[in-house]
Amino acid sequence: MPRVRRCRFNGCHAMCELPLHYCKQHAEHEQEYLESRMKWARSHNKQYQHKYNTRVRNRDTSSQERYQFYRSKQWQVLRKQALERDHYLCQYCLANHLVNAGKTVDHIVAIEIDPSLRNSLGNLATICRDCHRVKTDLEQKLFGTGKDNSLIDREPISKVSEWSELIEDFQNGKQIL
Known part of the structure; x- marks a missing residue:
């Protein structure tokens, strides 16, 4: 029909x-x-x-540099390496014993927090859309990343397992902060 x-x-x-x-x-x-x-x-x-x-993209020099980085050949190579290393599986879900596909590559420690880690393959992890949305919200709350926010001086979270616990707590309705 x-x-x-x-x-x-x-x-x-x-x-x-x-x-x-x-x-x-x-x-x-x-x-x-x-x-x-x-x-x-x-x-x-x-x-x-x-x-x-x-x-958004060109609001200041640091966001403009980040935008240019994500368009670079270097980022494309790093992204592909991270996806293949992680077998296109969300590492944050895997830490919580769930298996979800992921297409996005995320900086564990955001570029805004520590720009020196942007080229480090060890600072990259494959992430699914739902985890990425929650992690971005948490980064904005905990560290002040994102548009119209000012960075908060706090020790960065550099392990996927720690982030996955926070993501799970946030999804279960627990208060973060």
């Missing part, structure tokens, strides 16, 4: 097959709609990207 959706024409409740947006009765509007979508996407993408770059 083909996938269908409701016609986009105002007041029309007929169904049309995907990828079309209009039924056979209103098919003349399809090309106009696709052109307007493409026009919006092109203009929105440039504006959004410009705002994001100026407010």
Whole structure:
């Protein structure tokens, strides 16, 4: 059975097959709609990207350097080595005896905390999306990393096992700090 959706024409409740947006009765509007979508996407993408770059990526010299580092060939090589070493498994989940796939490579000690460790393969670990989201939130709370925060002078956590305990506690609703 083909996938269908409701016609986009105002007041029309007929169904049309995907990828079309209009039924056979209103098919003349399809090309106009696709052109307007493409026009919006092109203009929105440039504006959004410009705002994001100026407010987040290039807000200061240190964030600009980090952004350039993540685009470098050196980072691509390190990332691939870490993923292959960890067999594409989240090391934070493994520390809690869970097996989850991970595609992201994370700095155990954030670059903002200790920039000298950014090229160290020993400071990299594969992480799943859920653990990465929680770890980022915890880093912001514990160390003041991230946009509009100021760094807090605290001993960095340099072991995956310690981070995994904090992540598990946070996910279980325990108060951190």
